[in-house]
Amino acid sequence: MIKAADSAADLVHGAGGDGHGTARSVVRVRVLRQDVAGGESYWERFEVSYEPNMNVISVLQKIAAQARSQDGRKVAPVAWDCNCLEEVCGSCTMLINGRTRMACSALVDRLQAENGDEIELRPMSKFPVVRDLVVDRRRVFRGLEKVKAWVPVEGSYDLGPGPRISPEEQEDAYPLSECMSCGCCLEACPQYTKVETVRRDDESEADFEKRRKSAFDTGFVGAHAISQAVLFNAHPTGRMIADERMEALTRQGGIQMCGNAQNCVAVCPKRIPLTRSIARAGRAATVWALKKLFDR
């Protein structure tokens, strides 16, 4: 038993995965780096040892551990965002071989099959770079504020259960509710362009925050927020402020900016039916605009 337990732990900690990958011994990576916000970007190449079933996260972990570039220079580890590593937290979005996706579910074997010898990692291009592969995605969460993506309950005290909901309604709502605010749909959207505000020397933090939010609001709100508006407008309690959401969706940066490129739905890692949400929101916006016209 002693011996068994010993070797068992080693086995558990040994190379994971089913080992169906190729027998390559190294993985070559090219990373677009940037040392500070607003700084110059530059390419740096790395080489790490190959393991079966490894993903881009394990590649970046190895880069951090060795902290050397391919040509052997000592360099600072590449900075990147991640947390859950199972594609449910939305942290690790980046451009991998030119495509926006989650680093945790990007498997090296498939990437090498796709792009030959070298894997290319770049930060998302629609958000200001903080450092290396880390970008500032506060605008994504601002979008949720803008469309009031919540159920407007009257407090959190016990007032009995929520409304009865048919299985069909639940099955409709559930996929939309899986949106993890990763920003893939925004990165891929031609209408969503970068908004970068820099704090002025004479500006207070509160003033800067205000200016940044209003700068966010002038740009396109994007598929993720439109889909959340649709989700909450379909909920029996959520729809009680449906008009407020429609107001937000028809203001500057609203749904009218959608160019129907349909890239969003193609890149969503959760396969959320974003174009269906946009179509629904579009119809609702038309009805709402007409209603507003006649109510005047």
Next chain:
Amino acid sequence: MAQPRVLVVGGGLAGLAATMRLAELGIDVDLVSLVPVKRSHSVCAQGGINSVNALTRQQGDSEWKHLDDTVYGGDFLQHQPPVKEMADWGPKIIDLMDRLGVPFNRTSEGFRDQRRFGGTLYKRTAFAGATTGQQLLYALDEQVRRWEVEGKVKKWEFWDFLGPVLDEAGRCRGAICQDLVTMQFKAFAADAVVLATGGNGLIYGRSTMSMVCTGSAVSRAYQAGACYGNGEFIQVHPTAIPGADKLRLMSESARGEGGRVWVPRKPQDQRDPRSIPEAERSYFLEERYPKYGNLVPRDIATREIFDICTTDGLSVEKDRLCVYLDLTHIPKETLDRKLGGILEIYEKFQGVDPRVTPMKIFPAVHYSMGGLWVDYEKSGSGGLAEGSLRNQQTSLPGLYAIGECDYQYHGANRLGANSLLSCIFSGLFVAPTLANVCGAATKAAGDQTRLFDAEIRRHEERHRELLARTAGDENPYTLHQELGNLMTRVATVVRRNDQLTAAYNEACRMAERWKRCAVSDTGNWTNQNVVFTKALGDMFPIAKLILKGALLRDECRGAHFKPAFSMPGLKATDPEGKRREAEQWCDAFEANTRKWLKSTIATCGPNGDPEISYQDIDTSLIPPRPRLYGLVGGDAIEEAWKDRAAKAAGQVAEKGQPAGAGA
């Protein structure tokens, strides 16, 4: 401080529930988190959340039975009043989350659907597909965003908690945190600080936990003087998908929906699993535990899977330990509807469709039952006195802990789908306590600026010292792997004193080696390297208390299994012999209960070495009884035990009679 202000550290379920309730009570909240709160580790919880419900009630279930399952499953190592309060709140909490818009699965009539989870015989678990944690977290995230727009909540995302600030009297007056982008330090003054920072799986290297689960915040509170409870109780989840960067969870709901665990009877049978006939498969959980089958409590399922691979040599693969978790007999449509999310994870990361081919799984470190010791005040009805300043308070006045980072609810083993409940419950329940703290006469006397300035300088100094360490010969990432391997090897499923002693000394050496860690990034902008190195340093005090606690606890209880101190089943087969052995077994059990039914309390000594003491447990509601899932001779032991319990109850009743009542 005119307007009351609370600092919440951590924005998972517990932190967000507390924040929401505090804002509602009119209190301003600073919410500090390592990641945007919507990306917290709670999103990884899959299976569901437990509470008694209309359906189970009619099958004989009650809040009391939920309490009983929880303490029995936890091997009686938790104080019972907090668990009672939690079970009582269960139905209210599910109703609340339902109102907040959580897309719980529905019955054809539009009511919430329920599934069965481990350690209970009732269908008590409400669920939203296989992403229940994500859905619950989002609902709270949305409500907190509402309060943020209202100006009651200020979020500090990408900030690291460095430690509490204590005044001369030892009361917590706030905390020092660091901006992970600009690397700047800031003091947060607060009437109370509440830690909701989750578990510490990263001490084990790879686990099912997220990358922020280093336990650093808790360790910093512990090093500042807060006591730590039941550290050695770490839950190893029976079913995870092994991976190079992480061991990904495969939810218990896969078994709740009918998934079956098996291995081929022939060692390393290389045939396609689908072609192996029933007779040549061993459904070992169903065979050994006919009552609970695949849904035995987690510690038992984990041990059986571990054992069948190591002792019996029946691992499916030779080089990598694993067993089959089989869903292929369930209709594809049902699987997609009820388990879609987790099956996608398996498919995505393993490239195999679990609807068609049985999954290969193995246990992985999953949950910290132990955590910061917290207090409570018992009410007259056996639950908790709501609003008492003592509820959820650590041993440092003014510092509170909730969620996975407290030690209070799960004893020696947590039941599936109880963690989401304990997180939301403790978050909601601590709010009136904190409101009362804000209102109580505990205000800081005079100006605290100097206190805060001194603390900031101390942390800046430590940070500078780390940045200057470029010449050391240790690599923090490699050292972390070594620590993880050590902990996984000796402090998970099977524990032995010789190994634990050696491991403790090794951990002490590693802690010394940490001091020679060189940082590879000396900059002061988004320096993840130095932040990780700092967190690694804080893992050692916790690793040490886990090892020391495990070493000293010479018994088997819940997740803590020491074969040298296990109580074997009965050997006799004749009724009389059986009864005699059962009585002896019960004697031994009673002696062990007297000796070991105690919380392990660690306080941080010099060098981060733990000093261990023990505290009695409040078992006033449900007397401890043997946990007999599947033990040989269990029936005879149970019978003997029942007779004893009846006798003891009779004695109590007799004693309770007024003098001369029989005259």
